[in-house]
Amino acid sequence: MQADISSSTGVAALAGARVGVVGLGRTGLAVVDVLTGLGARVSVFDSRPGAIDALPDALGADTAAGLAGATAGDDAHIAAAVADSDLRLLVVSPGVPATGPVLAAARAAHIETWSEIELAWRLQRASARPDVPWLAVTGTDGKTTTVGMLAQILTAAGLNASAVGNIGDPVITTVAAGRADALAVELSSFQLHSTHTLRPLAAACLNLAPDHLDWHGSLDAYRADKARVYARTRRAAVYNTADAATLTMVEDADVAEGCRAIGFTTAIPALGQIGCVEDLLIDRAYHPDRRRSGAQLATLDDLAHLAPGGDATRLPAHVVADALAAAALALATDAVAADPTAIARGLRAYQPGAHRIVTVAEAGGVTWIDDSKATNPHSAQAALTALPPGTGVWIVGGDTKGASFDELVRAVRPHLRGAVVIGRDQRAVAGALARQAPGLPVTTIPDGNPQDVTDAAVAAAAALARPGDTVMLAPACASWDQFDSYAQRGDLFAQAAARAADGEVRH
Incomplete structure (x- = not known):
């Protein structure tokens, strides 16, 4: 058998x-x-x-x-x-x-091992609709945002499109229902590890940074599992021009005959890339006259609702990069290729999920942001470096998953006013702050139950913050040491921040 x-x-x-x-x-x-x-x-x-x-x-x-x-x-x-x-x-x-x-x-x-993704793909191929396209997205950060944007673009093009995988419903449930015209699939390195025969229409690895090393055993093993997203890709292998590791993955991948490498960049795009020219998202990868000119896909104003205060000039660079990646993947489908205006409509329709750079309170000139989904250093860095210099009060710490934090602290130090450290074992984070940010005010919160830890962290952050500052929960760590999930961590923070904004901080 x-x-x-x-x-x-x-x-x-x-x-x-x-x-x-x-x-x-x-x-x-x-x-x-x-x-x-x-x-x-x-x-x-x-x-x-x-x-x-x-x-x-x-x-x-x-x-x-x-x-x-x-x-x-x-x-x-x-x-x-x-x-x-x-x-x-x-x-x-x-x-x-x-x-x-x-x-x-x-x-x-x-004994052979499969992921749920492997079973779902085989079920798809054996179904009455074997050719429903899968658009696969992995990366250390940005997967959920990119997949959400992608699903909205596909929907705007008239497809019954689902965001599945680590976002939304399990893939197997959606495939078994048999109603989707296309699947935007968020894939973790865990899922890819035991996925063997998937043949996506288009695939992307958004970026690569050390994460989940305790699960994989090494950075090389983690990278190898991420790279599996490109195997057997049929039409477009999408990579990040700012992350050389993703291009190397594409170059080394055993893709289908005729599959093209498509880069995305927040800079001016070269031939074969999708990028930005001033406030425009531009295609030089797909459109027929791409060798001589670019075609407009959307504007930064289409993403303004994702920026602090709705100001497109304050858009974090990683949000723009995620939109470019989503556009590059979507254009691999016949529906969006026939109607590229769906990209702008889809980006305008996209709403971020909970706990991903969400403003949860504002008062006294202080903004409180829940980025509990920033569960690794790379993600936290992207969020914090979007803050003006010296205005960030950073709530950080938790289950480190074997990561180190010196590079992160060195990168975000210019943006910080102070830091509040949570987590059962604070040695890795506190040590990095001491080495890389000497003189930065740092408050450590004793271990305790989720409510007490959150209340103490918010009280400490409120004491550090000044008008014009941003208190950001961007833990750079998983939540499992003190919370049930990153969602619980974010929800408790949002509630405590609202109380702080009302002058009801618990000490």
């Missing part, structure tokens, strides 16, 4: 196959539902006993009763269960680390 699964590009070989699903979050449950519908004999694994107990409610009593097995335990326990099983395929959640015991056990037992 293993050979049949690995050699088939469809899903017919899953009927009767012994398949394991690791992780029973929303995506994992959707995977179980699809696999059982395909006739697979499914065993499930999760670290939470409650997730196993909830299966009858989550899947339905009949489906839950028909599972071949259900195991709860830590990674070592699940790894041992996988090693002792007769599984031929393991579909793993993004939380299962590449260097961890579960995938090591699967490799040792010669």
